[in-house]
Amino acid sequence: MGWQPSDQLTQDVALEVLLHGPLGRAELARRLDLAPATLTRISSELIRSGIVTETSQVIEGRGRPTTPLDVVPTAHHFLGVKLAGEFVFAVVTDLRARVVRVLDARHHTGSPEEVVDIIHSLRDEAEADHPIDAVGIAVGGVVDADGAITSAPFLGWTDIPLAAMTERQLQRPTACANDLEAFVEALHWFGVGSGHSNFAAITLGVGVGYGCIANGRVLANADSGVGLVGHWPLDPLGPLCRKGHQGCAEAMLTIPAIKRSMLVATGEQLDWDQIIARARRGDDTITRLLERSGRALGQLIAAVANLTAPDFIVIGGEGVDLAEVARADLLDGLDEHRDPRASKVSIELAPGTNEEWCRGAAVLGIRRFVLARGNANNNPLRAETPATDPTPAPEARAAANQA
Template identity: 85%
Template sequence: MGWQPSDQLTQDVALEVLLHGPLGRAELARRLDLAPATLTRISSELIRSGIVTETSQVIEGRGRPTTPLDVVPAAHHFLGVKLAGESLFAVVTDLRANVVRTLGERRHSGAPEDVVGIIGALVDDAESRHPIDAVGIAVGGVVDADGTITSAPFLGWTDVPLAAATADAVGRPTACANDLEAFVDALHWFGVGSGHSNFAALTLGIGVGYGCIANGRALTGPDSGVGLVGHWPLDPLGPLCRQGHQGCAEAMLTIPSIERAVHFATGEDVPWQEIVSRARRGDETLTRLLSRSGRALGQLIAAVANLTAPEFVVIGGEGVELAEVARADIHRGLAEHRDARASEVRIELVPGTNEEWCRGAAVLGIRRFVLGRGDASVEHSSAERRPASA
């Protein structure tokens, strides 16, 4: 069963149920400002088409008890792929991006045709248990609207039409986008950002990423994927990044930069997870180094909050443990760079696993499936809306 509402208004109702269901008809009508008769017509159509269903739950209220509408998440499945420099990771999710199967890591040669072939094999593997409706691919790089990777330095790729090539190979709708954009969309549709119109996200790992949802829409542009926030200045006395900027976010907050700082301070090559573990056990040198990075992270969060006024800031990525180990230092950096009269900045931490990146990729496929395109925005039709005076 596909997802083909007959018009935009019906699509609006279906999306509201997908993103926020189960919802009673009265609540749906209130949320979308629909006349009861219109909502009845639309819900009946969506039930007949199999897009939504009536749940077994009954909502008791002042009037007659109502049966909520919801989607059936297990009715559709999606392959989410996170493409990294020498490998890719994949999961299968349901219609609400819940992971139902982890397909793990696959190595690739770096050639586009090899990547496409591996994704095709993953689709075949997934199909043995879960028929795949669409594929989503998340890449660290600049990706245009049709899923062409215009620049991915870590892969050595320029102008690679990955979405089109994969769709041709697997026979499924395929979406490809920058991995941070996919991550933020997943937060907005099905994560901690669901139901929120304004929030920001920072990711820590090999680089530093930044994304923002403002007034319900993702802020993106031609430079999305370049990683510009990585060169935001934080410490004029800090170390140099690869491009020679002193004390920028990349030099202060990335896993490689912290590992280098530990090497210079101790003479040891200590991997990130061991750095975190030793700091938690009270290693003074490592605690001091993470404290400096934590304070810098607090400054960056303050800059994001000061400039975009989000309801909260999400921290994720493989280096998210920095926000746990150096929590007090983060708040110190925040306080130093934020007006004392301003409201407290709420910080939400999400897991930095490959599975989370793959969930973001799967949401690209879900969006393509339900919207027929990669754009998550939906324009509401005014037809059949309840008059303002009603």
């Protein structure tokens, strides 16, 4: 069963149920400012088409009991792929981006054709249990509106039409986007950002990433994926990054930079898990070395909060544990660069696993699947689509309510 509502208003109702269901008809009508008769007509169409269903749950209220509408999450499945330097990671999710299977990582040598072949084999493996409706691919790099990778230095790729190549070979709708954009959109649709019109995310790992939802939409343009926040100045006396900037985010917050600092200070070649484990055990040397990075992270959070006024800020990525083990220093850095009259900055931590990145990629596929009506764009993140709370335009509501 596909997802093809007959018009935009019907699509808006379907999306509201997908993102916030189960919802009773009265609540749906209130949220979308629709007359009860109009919503009855639309919901009947959606039930007939199999997009939504009546649940077994009954909502008791002042009036007659009502049976909520919901999607059937297990009716559709999606392949979410994270393309890393030497490996391809993948998961299978349902329609609400809940992971139902984690596939084994596959090694690649960097050839685009090889990567597409690997994704094809992952799709075939997934379909032994779950037919795949669409594919999403997340890449660390610059990805254009058609899902083509214009620049991915870690792969040595330039102008590779990855979404088109994959869609042609797999014969499945395919979306490709920058991995941070995918991560933010997953938070927006099915994570802590659901129902919020303004929030930001900072990711820590090999690099430092920044993304945000502003007025209900992901903020993205041709520079998304360049990693510009990585060179935001944080400490004029800090170490140099690979570009020669002193004390920038890349030099202070990335896993490789912190590991180099540990090697210089201790003479030990520690991996990230060892650093975090020793910090949690209270190792004085490691804790002192992480203080500077924790304070720098707090300063970066303050800058994001001061400039964009988000409802909250999510910290994620493979280096997210820094925000936990150096929390006191993070808060000190935040307070130093935040006006005491300003509201408290709410900070959420997201898992820094490959599974979480793949889940973000799967949301690209979900968005491609449910927003395909009237939208041929391979990259749904840049499309003009309803926000998380998709209220129809007044003229559309008026016309529908009079019908």
